[in-house]
Amino acid sequence: MMSSGYWDHELAVGVDRVAQMGALTLSVDDGYVSKGSMDRGIGEYMLLGHVREFMPGSEIPIELVRRAVKEFLSGGGRIPTCIEWQAEGF
Structure with a gap:
């Protein structure tokens, strides 16, 4: 956490x-x-009542999503290593 809170x-x-x-x-x-590993185009998801677009090629099986979230939370906010990452940009 930053000094700003x-x-x-x-x-x-x-x-x-x-x-x-x-x-x-x-x-x-x-x-x-x-x-x-597959590209279904731009993924649109609701985030706090607003549409959030995820760039093409960013969707992964839900089991990997679960694993990454668990790793993030149990690892104190460190970047999950159980999935591959790419720079965000369209």
Whole structure:
């Protein structure tokens, strides 16, 4: 946590329960997004009532999403290593 009281990083998670896919973004110094093995185009997910777009190629199986979130939380906010990451950008 920074002296301002805000966290210096943020993990956002999008999940499509029907397709059993999801995507993660991690804001640290730069933005990172999960790297998927298939490209279903831009993934749109609701985040706090607003549509959040995840870049193409960022969707991964929901089981990997779960694993990455658990690793992030149990690791004190360290970047999960159980998935691949790529620089965020369209």
